[in-house]
Amino acid sequence: MADDSHGVKEASEHVDGIFEHVEDNISVAPKVDQRHAEMYAEALRQYPDEDSIDREAEKKLKRKLDQRILPLLGICYFFYYVDKTTLSYAAIFGIQSDLHLKGTEYSWLSSIFYFGWLFWSIPSNLIMQRCPPAYYLAFNIFMWGVLLMAQAAAKDFAGLTVLRILSGAFEAIADPAFMLLTSMFYTREEQPSRISAWYAWNGIGVAGGGLIGYGIGQIEGALRSWRYEFLVVGALCTFWSIVLLLLLPNSPTTFWGFNKQERLLMIARVRRNQTGVEHQKIKWGQIKEAYLDYKTWLFVLFGFLGAIPNGGISNFSTLVIQGLGFDTLHTALLGIPQGVLIVIWIGLGAVVNKYMPPNSRTMVSALFMLPTIAGGGQSKKMIVSGMVWFGSCVGNIAGPFFYKSEQAPSYHLGIGSLLVANVAEFLLFFVFRYAFKWENRRKEKVRAALREAGVITDDTEGLNATAFQNLTDGENPNFVYVY
Numbered sequence: 001m002a003d004d005s006h007g008v009k010e011a012s013e014h015v016d017g018i019f020e021h022v023e024d025n026i027s028v029a030p031k032v033d034q035r036h037a038e039m040y041a042e043a044l045r046q047y048p049d050e051d052s053i054d055r056e057a058e059k060k061l062k063r064k065l066d067q068r069i070l071p072l073l074g075i076c077y078f079f080y081y082v083d084k085t086t087l088s089y090a091a092i093f094g095i096q097s098d099l100h101l102k103g104t105e106y107s108w109l110s111s112i113f114y115f116g117w118l119f120w121s122i123p124s125n126l127i128m129q130r131c132p133p134a135y136y137l138a139f140n141i142f143m144w145g146v147l148l149m150a151q152a153a154a155k156d157f158a159g160l161t162v163l164r165i166l167s168g169a170f171e172a173i174a175d176p177a178f179m180l181l182t183s184m185f186y187t188r189e190e191q192p193s194r195i196s197a198w199y200a201w202n203g204i205g206v207a208g209g210g211l212i213g214y215g216i217g218q219i220e221g222a223l224r225s226w227r228y229e230f231l232v233v234g235a236l237c238t239f240w241s242i243v244l245l246l247l248l249p250n251s252p253t254t255f256w257g258f259n260k261q262e263r264l265l266m267i268a269r270v271r272r273n274q275t276g277v278e279h280q281k282i283k284w285g286q287i288k289e290a291y292l293d294y295k296t297w298l299f300v301l302f303g304f305l306g307a308i309p310n311g312g313i314s315n316f317s318t319l320v321i322q323g324l325g326f327d328t329l330h331t332a333l334l335g336i337p338q339g340v341l342i343v344i345w346i347g348l349g350a351v352v353n354k355y356m357p358p359n360s361r362t363m364v365s366a367l368f369m370l371p372t373i374a375g376g377g378q379s380k381k382m383i384v385s386g387m388v389w390f391g392s393c394v395g396n397i398a399g400p401f402f403y404k405s406e407q408a409p410s411y412h413l414g415i416g417s418l419l420v421a422n423v424a425e426f427l428l429f430f431v432f433r434y435a436f437k438w439e440n441r442r443k444e445k446v447r448a449a450l451r452e453a454g455v456i457t458d459d460t461e462g463l464n465a466t467a468f469q470n471l472t473d474g475e476n477p478n479f480v481y482v483y
Contacts, residue, residue, distance in 0.1 A: 004211075005280035036253040040267055049460040061265055065185050066194070068257065072248050073198035074179050076141065079237050080174045081205030082212065083144050083167070084113070086233050089213040090226035098224055103405075105157050106461040110400035112161050116168030118394065124173045128180070132250035137177040148234030152227040185252060187272045188482050202346075216459040225294035289475075295435060297430070304395040395421075436481035446477050 047053055087095070087109060096106055128136050147167045154160040180197060186194050218227045223231075249255040250264040291294050403414035450457055457477045 003320055004465070035482070036251065036453035039253045039263070041265040043267035044271070045269075046264055051274075053057060053265065053268060057069075057265060058269060061262055061269075062186075064258070064262075065266070068195075068247075068255075069185060069202045071179070072244060073181065074201040074204075076137070076174070076241060076244065077178065077201040078143065078205045078208060079144070079233075079240055080171065081202050082209045083148060083171065083237060084231055085205075086115075086148060086229055087164075089209060089216075090229050091212075093217065093226035093229060094224060094228040098226070099154065099156055099160065101157060104401070107400040107403065109157070109160060109164055111397040113164045113168040113171075114396040116165035116170075117172045118168075118397070120169035121172040121176075124169075125176050128177060133180055133184075134248035134250045135245065137173060137181075138241045138245040138248065140170045140173050140177075141244060142238055144236045145237030145239075145241065148230050148237060150234075152234070154224070181248070183270075183273065185249075185266060185270070187270060189272075255339050279287050295439075298432060298435065302425065302432075305421045305428065317363065358448055368444050386421055443480060450477065 091106065095101070101109070102418060124140075147163055147170065151160060151163045151167075154163065179195070182191055182194050182198075212233065213229065217225055219225060219228050221228065233406060252263055252270075255263060255266070258266070399417070402417040403411045407413060445456055
């Protein structure tokens with residue numbers, strides 16, 4: 001780890017641009033670097049500190065936010081999962097024989113999806129920073145649907161490969177967009193339970209995919225069942241994108257159905273995060289900081305380890321089940337109990353996290369293997385988010401190749417890769433825990449050094465001054481890691 005004195009010097013340099021010295025006293029100007037800056041400034045004036053927030057009004061607002069945001073993100077995540085696993089159900093409906101797939105071509109179709117994701121993940125994150133995020137997400141979901149329907153017309157391996165690459169590129173924004181929208185409206189203490197709420201739809205997607213697959217398997221039409229699979233799921237995706245365009249908010253300042261007072265309270269609440277909310281400017285210095293930050297590469301490793309099992313299971317689970325002697329329709333139906341178990345497991349993790357002492361997230365995550373959320377300045381946040389999914393792409397690309405066709409249906413190597421990756425991921429949570437505790441101690445030394453120099457950063461005025469500036473976790477002396 002680097003010498004703490006270097007961190008103190010760096011933080012002092014950043015603080016000079018945040019705090020203004022006036023003679024012997026310190027006055028703090030609550031600068032705002034956000035879209036709709038005037039509303040953020042008004043929120044800080046009306047709610048200058050935590051004591052000025054009425055807790056009953058805040059509870060009522062949270063309930064309303066939950067009702068308006070979580071179902072939308074949850075259904076998005078449902079389609080996000082079903083879209084990725086449509087190929088898996090197409091496999092049991094005969095796509096391999098119909099398209100004359102040979103050798104490792106099915107594995108390549110599973111992996112090639114993530115080449116598009118890999119190529120486009122970081123550019124897509126940076127584009128989202130410049131666009132209204134809800135509109136950008138809705139556009140991408142519309143394209144998921146269009147490309148899925150196009151896959152129904154595939155004639156050979158080459159044509160399907162091109163469509164899978166394009167589908168992966170448009171799906172690259174999904175998880176980062178869900179995380180961004182969650183962090184925009186909820187405090188860091190509230191985020192784990194809200195992430196769990198929409199992430200649980202992953203399990204509903206597993207179960208729903210099974211039901212959809214079973215229903216499509218009953219169709220006796222002019223087309224093969226796997227082609228109907230792509231057409232039906234694709235049409236549902238395009239319809240949902242239109243709903244999303246109309247209902248999902250882009251910003252606390254423009255969220256329809258909420259009056260101005262509620263919007264101001266939305267903004268004032270997330271001051272606690274010390275990460276800002278919405279920024280349009282790309283700061284290249286923050287991008288450089290993201291690539292040089294060791295924590296970024298820990299998150300890349302985290303994404304990689306978490307995706308190795310997913311890359312194989314999401315595309316080979318139906319083949320494993322079918323290989324155990326089940327017919328096509330029962331193989332599709334067996335996705336339902338798997339999905340129910342996922343929902344229960346995620347919900348249980350959220351409940352345990354809620355009642356654990358503060359800073360227990362990594363311990364709960366190690367226990368339940370659920371992801372945590374990273375926050376920072378917006379450009380850095382977009383890059384780190386993209387880098388997590390970069391690691392995830394590499395893992396998803398590699399995962400299917402552990403499932404050797406000659407080892408069917410037991411796939412010993414594939415199951416072994418799952419176990420090794422999960423154990424390594426489990427250990428990595430403890431690395432995160434140590435790193436974040438060390439960073440928090442370093443931050444406190446920085447604040448102590450600044451206090452000795454006559455600069456108080458963590459009083460009410462100081463917190464307001466840093467809350468809505470476009471600062472990274474490294475630049476902001478008041479940012480504290482939750483672990």
